[in-house]
Amino acid sequence: MTQVTRGRLLIACPDQKGIVAAVAKFLFDLDANIAASDQYSTNVEGGTLFMRIEFDMANLPDRENELCDKFALVAEQYQMKWQYAPASRRKRMAIFVSKETHCLQELLWEWQSGQLHTDVAMVISNHDDARSLVEPLGVPFHHVPVTKDDKAAAESAQLALLGQDIDVIVLARYMQILSPAFLEHYPYKMINIHHSFLPAFIGRNPYQRAYDRGVKLIGATAHYVTAELDEGPIIEQEVHRVNHHYDAHALRITGRQVERAALARAVKWHLDDKVIVHENKTIVFA
Amino acid sequence: MTQVTRGRLLIACPDQKGIVAAVAKFLFDLDANIAASDQYSTNVEGGTLFMRIEFDMANLPDRENELCDKFALVAEQYQMKWQYAPASRRKRMAIFVSKETHCLQELLWEWQSGQLHTDVAMVISNHDDARSLVEPLGVPFHHVPVTKDDKAAAESAQLALLGQDIDVIVLARYMQILSPAFLEHYPYKMINIHHSFLPAFIGRNPYQRAYDRGVKLIGATAHYVTAELDEGPIIEQEVHRVNHHYDAHALRITGRQVERAALARAVKWHLDDKVIVHENKTIVFA
Amino acid sequence: MTQVTRGRLLIACPDQKGIVAAVAKFLFDLDANIAASDQYSTNVEGGTLFMRIEFDMANLPDRENELCDKFALVAEQYQMKWQYAPASRRKRMAIFVSKETHCLQELLWEWQSGQLHTDVAMVISNHDDARSLVEPLGVPFHHVPVTKDDKAAAESAQLALLGQDIDVIVLARYMQILSPAFLEHYPYKMINIHHSFLPAFIGRNPYQRAYDRGVKLIGATAHYVTAELDEGPIIEQEVHRVNHHYDAHALRITGRQVERAALARAVKWHLDDKVIVHENKTIVFA
Amino acid sequence: MTQVTRGRLLIACPDQKGIVAAVAKFLFDLDANIAASDQYSTNVEGGTLFMRIEFDMANLPDRENELCDKFALVAEQYQMKWQYAPASRRKRMAIFVSKETHCLQELLWEWQSGQLHTDVAMVISNHDDARSLVEPLGVPFHHVPVTKDDKAAAESAQLALLGQDIDVIVLARYMQILSPAFLEHYPYKMINIHHSFLPAFIGRNPYQRAYDRGVKLIGATAHYVTAELDEGPIIEQEVHRVNHHYDAHALRITGRQVERAALARAVKWHLDDKVIVHENKTIVFA
Structure with missing residues (x-):
């Protein structure tokens, strides 16, 4: 307490x-x-x-x-x-997720066990898959489909749902790129988990590309979202050793643990006001 | 034995x-x-x-x-x-080095303590700095300066020194790029240590660029040298955690340990015939 | 599949x-x-x-x-x-748990996401706390209280519930010591997670003792259960760096991640028949 | 500077x-x-x-x-x-060593490359093996044999050599136990490297015992020396993953890297006045 x-x-x-x-x-x-x-x-x-x-x-x-x-x-x-x-005022958090729910689950779990000092105000997804994980916890779940042709409409709907009281948004494997206009509402208040050791494998399909390159460690990066894709200030990174037995699928499965760990730490530090952003880098007093 | x-x-x-x-x-x-x-x-x-x-x-x-x-x-x-x-036939090894000698020293040390099953046939450098480390061990040291205008002459001199009996060349922080013509003599027989977690920070000044990007882990990559810079098959990678206290200089100092560890393991595995190259990746039976 | x-x-x-x-x-x-x-x-x-x-x-x-x-x-x-x-025959698994549910949750989660090739036949606990986590997944939950005076009765009840078809029992932070008579039914078929880096801190309250000793890394050990407490063959160990900021409570919270990771890997390897026990040690072909 | x-x-x-x-x-x-x-x-x-x-x-x-x-x-x-x-006053350091010189070499190396802000005043050994490593660097080397029957004489000789001006003593794999009387001269000024993850494997032959126990990680611990063997305040610990391929000899070889890393960090922190001892634990501001 x-x-x-x-x-x-x-x-x-x-x-x-x-x-x-x-x-x-x-x-x-x-x-x-x-x-x-x-x-x-x-x-x-x-x-x-x-x-x-x-x-x-x-x-x-x-x-x-x-x-x-x-x-x-x-x-x-x-x-x-x-x-x-x-310190006693809980930040209000919204979580964005797509189909893969492991990062969402890790956050919900840490939250329920008292490790994340936050109020989870809502979960927003472009798919309906995660609903059954979220609603039993009493957290509102909003399905906001995103179509190629009308991303702006989706963002408007999201902003309407978020309202004025959201302090932090976590992109917990949300696979849509948000527009600069959207980002402007949450400067250094949106945390994304990228499933590679940035700046390696910026963008799409990092596990496939990690496999193709034959890396011996896979990584994940939690960072603040800025207008430049995967270029925002890094909060935390984690890696795990792999070898030739891992195909792209196995990298993806193993990577889940790495993503969960890096994201959970970054979110916790942000919630505890331990992160200062300076010149696109972070000072983390953890 | x-x-x-x-x-x-x-x-x-x-x-x-x-x-x-x-x-x-x-x-x-x-x-x-x-x-x-x-x-x-x-x-x-x-x-x-x-x-x-x-x-x-x-x-x-x-x-x-x-x-x-x-x-x-x-x-x-x-x-x-x-x-x-x-297994009892020692491979004959040549080590290339420039001004920074920590990787050279690690290899010489492991070799002297019996951990690297090899004969160190010679050390070649574009500077004279490492001579005093090498000659007392009874290993020939050759200073082959490299000038911008006549790299070909330097490579000719190097090839003449290497002769016909060198099985493996280790680039232990050798800061010159070797020509494709040179590389053809040693297909998958040259091991380089790159001072970043490839494919991040390919090329020059990786520590400065790692600092500028604000990464939370620094890395090193030991790989076979191919004609494409820093794109050859990766043998081993290692990382170390850093934070905002590390400026570019501190990253470089800390990175030495990482480079030494990754290179020493990769060289040992190569000497023990534990590495198979396939489609620009490695299978390492270690 | x-x-x-x-x-x-x-x-x-x-x-x-x-x-x-x-x-x-x-x-x-x-x-x-x-x-x-x-x-x-x-x-x-x-x-x-x-x-x-x-x-x-x-x-x-x-x-x-x-x-x-x-x-x-x-x-x-x-x-x-x-x-x-x-390989296609799923082993039938029973999970024992007490009050702390993080290891249970990790197993259920990995199981649901298809990473653990097993049928979770039942969860048995000496407390009722975990029921709400287990039953919604369609897994039977059995509350078998254990009293100091009549441990034998509890074990009889447990054995009756387990029946003849259980292939593997996982003690996912089950805080009761099982009798040698019980263990005999499951030779090298029971996996325990101990919340320390064995053989350091055998027995009770390892996190408090780790704090008192001032260790700089905390660990967890997944091992087969034998009649000698915390002395069975080690399958997997994991550690995490800590410092003076961590009191005994913080060590316990941080340790959860370490326990989850070590146990999940050990259980997966066992289910995939990758572990051979020999002279109180394991050969793990992973 | x-x-x-x-x-x-x-x-x-x-x-x-x-x-x-x-x-x-x-x-x-x-x-x-x-x-x-x-x-x-x-x-x-x-x-x-x-x-x-x-x-x-x-x-x-x-x-x-x-x-x-x-x-x-x-x-x-x-x-x-x-x-x-x-900060500008270099502490005067004496290094004690026995037959295994890897920790001594790491310290000398870091010292020469400017990473250890100290004056290495002398090296004392109960064997003569390390002389050739030490004297070429201009550091006095003293061979003080230790016999079972007359440890006191050896300690007297050591104290005479040390004189009044030594600020810190590093036991870099010095395999003799020093008496409480000796220790009293250097309260929290002697750093030892123990070749296990303390408190596991206190005392003799930790690698053999780690092998016998079948651990999956080996460790090393740098700590201040107190009258109770291997029970002094821990400054730093490090581990490395091993598997069934490692026999006791291989553990020992691999462990060298772990010992070197843990000791070098601990010594650096001590020299930079970053360690405070409190109730047999350390606060390390690193």
């Missing part, structure tokens, strides 16, 4: 003297206690500093406005890009 | 009934004892069968001609591509 | 000349085609030879008696311990 | 509000710039807080006394155990 007194600050700013002291003093003056702190600087001179701070503060829910107003002054002084997140 | 009575057969042929029986009977009739046997078929019907058999046979050195003549009949019957290798 | 024409032979015998030839000839004479063959000898002279052969043979279901009768003669000649298994 | 302006503080203290602020303010008031900061608390309420801070400060070499005197006041206020280390 996450305490309502726990808050998180994510910060990125030009590095200079006194930032840590300023942030620490700010929290101390509010009578908050730092529970965890991570910091990373690309370069002490002229680089960028990244911080993640978890703190406990009495009556936090009532004092969020005060906290943010006061921190805005600190942030201004140091040119910070920053974000405050109360 | 490898016994002089130990021999190896590597076989590839269209799969059909009776092949294993025929090979096993052939060895039994010669009073040979099968010590190890690996077999793999891409498809029982219409596929290709690969076999590696190690056997012990009394007086093998005196009976090699007999063995090969008789096996040629079996091979003809089953349309086999095959290769016989006496 | 496994073909009804596919059969498997598992063999262990004193190594000597001609065994492979004899087995291969035997199959050839029956007009069978060897599809896969693995062989391993502890020592060519005086050692033990292990073989696994998969073959295709027309009308196999009708010719099993003939096959076994004839092979018995070969086996006698070479003092073989051997086992024939038709 | 490590700058002379770079310093490090390692801190452990009871957790309470304001510690980070106090330390950050302390450095800010000295006009120092925090370059890296890691923090970990076992429990915000009543737990222990660990910090590692790297900072840059002009004229640091001339201001170390001032820094330490002033920090002592902060430390007193928060009941800190703490340690200051100038």
Whole structure:
């Protein structure tokens, strides 16, 4: 159970003297206690500093406005890009899936066992196959078919279903490419699992191509979705050893475990506000 | 100590009934004892069968001609591509290196500790840096500078040094591209270590590009050299986890361990006749 | 879909000349085609030879008696311990579980997705928690409480439920110790997952003890159950890196992934007749 | 090249509000710039807080006394155990070795390639085998034989050679047990590599025992040496997958790579002041 007194600050700013002291003093003056702190600087001179701070503060829910107003002054002084997140507020998640359900199942499973601190608001699929996995859990399932000729209609329907309250979308083997217009609604809030070790095998049929190339390890990559296909910031990657006994089908079956593991970790880190995006890369404080 | 009575057969042929029986009977009739046997078929019907058999046979050195003549009949019957290798005969190896010596050192080290069953005949480099590592071990070191304008002259000099008796060439971070004409002398007998997880980051500066892409694992690939750059059959790959703390320099340093491990295994397997090349992929019986 | 024409032979015998030839000839004479063959000898002279052969043979279901009768003669000649298994016959599996259901779920999942070639005949638990996971799949669930004072009664009830037709029992985090009398019914047919890297942390509370010791990797071990606790032949082990951020609870949560992976692989190999037990160790032809 | 302006503080203290602020303010008031900061608390309420801070400060070499005197006041206020280390001061290292030299070689190699920030002051061995590896590098080699009957004499000789200026001793496969009296001179300053995944296979012949147990992964453990054999705080562990093909000898050969990797990382972290010992465990800020 996450305490309502726990808050998180994510910060990125030009590095200079006194930032840590300023942030620490700010929290101390509010009578908050730092529970965890991570910091990373690309370069002490002229680089960028990244911080993640978890703190406990009495009556936090009532004092969020005060906290943010006061921190805005600190942030201004140091040119910070920053974000405050109360640890106890669950992000609302939508999951997109196509026919292969292993990644969806892994997420639902981790969610049910309490490992993913989120509310699964809905599952959207261009097929109806996953309905029976989703509805028994009390999660709404929406079948939104996608046709080549009218992708825009499908996206409109999806956006209508998503509404205004979705914090994060996970593409759990959703095999349709979303338009830039759609993506703009969720900047660095959509996580995709690609079934290869990117940047190898960008695009279609990575397992067949991995087989054709004769690789000795197969991989999966969880990354934020950007307008360039499979080029968004990588959050997590995983690999598994294979050999000549594996045909393309066996690679695909084995790859499921790799995809599940990489995606589950990436989603968990995102939900726990452990990921900062910077120049198409991620700093993961995990 | 490898016994002089130990021999190896590597076989590839269209799969059909009776092949294993025929090979096993052939060895039994010669009073040979099968010590190890690996077999793999891409498809029982219409596929290709690969076999590696190690056997012990009394007086093998005196009976090699007999063995090969008789096996040629079996091979003809089953349309086999095959290769016989006496286990006790060390392959003669040449190592090419440029400025970075960690892969060279790993090979020399494994060789000295008895793990690589080979004679290191010479080391050739386009720089003089590695001389002091090589000559104290009694291994000839040849400095063959390579200039942009006269690569052909360098290759001629290299070929003259190599002579007729080199069985395998290892490119242990040799940073020059060899011409197709050179490669033709050593079909599937040259092993290169590429400092990325191929097919990601083919070509120059893979660590810088891995850094720019923000990958979470770095890799190395040992492969046979073919005319297409970094596209030859992969023998072994290895990866290591990294994070945002690693800049391009740190990736390069960490990558050394990965390169050393992947290359040493690939070279060992090749020396022990454990690798069969098929359609630009490898079957590794390890 | 496994073909009804596919059969498997598992063999262990004193190594000597001609065994492979004899087995291969035997199959050839029956007009069978060897599809896969693995062989391993502890020592060519005086050692033990292990073989696994998969073959295709027309009308196999009708010719099993003939096959076994004839092979018995070969086996006698070479003092073989051997086992024939038709690949298309699914083994009947019972799963035992207590309160933690992640390993059960992984098995059910892999089974449903077609990766485990088995019939799940029943799930038995000393708690009622898992019922809702099991019954919707059409698998019988039996709640057999175990009390300290009357373990024998519980085991009698379990044996009655199991009946005569169970081929393999998987202890998927079943936290009760079964008596030697029970075990005798299933020699090398019971697979347990132990939540540590055996032989470290034998017995109770391995995650707490791993935490107390400050290990940097946690592990799980899938092994056949024998009368000595956690000392049976190891089939598979897996590990995952951890650090000082992990308390005993976090180790337990993270360990679930490791347990699931190790157990699923071990069960799959057992079902596919890829495991031979020898002197409290396993030869796994995977 | 490590700058002379770079310093490090390692801190452990009871957790309470304001510690980070106090330390950050302390450095800010000295006009120092925090370059890296890691923090970990076992429990915000009543737990222990660990910090590692790297900072840059002009004229640091001339201001170390001032820094330490002033920090002592902060430390007193928060009941800190703490340690200051100038990053540019190389620790003086002695390496102990017996007959197997692979760990020694790895350390010397990493040292020569600039990866270990240390001065290798001497190598001490109970055998003479390693002399030829050590002396060409300009490192003194001392052969101190150890006899069963007079271990004390050997230890006296070793202590005399070590003198007063050794900061860290690495037991790089040194196969003699050192007495508690000896150990008292180097509390948490001696690092041993044990050739198993501790706590499995404590003591003698771990590879033989790993073979006898039939493990599927072999490991190595780098740990601080304490009076209880193989029970000191673990710094790093590594494993490698093996199978039934590996006899005890092959495990030993393969294990060398694992030992080298684990030891090299542990030594590097220790030299870079990244390890804090707490209750027989380590916090590693790496």
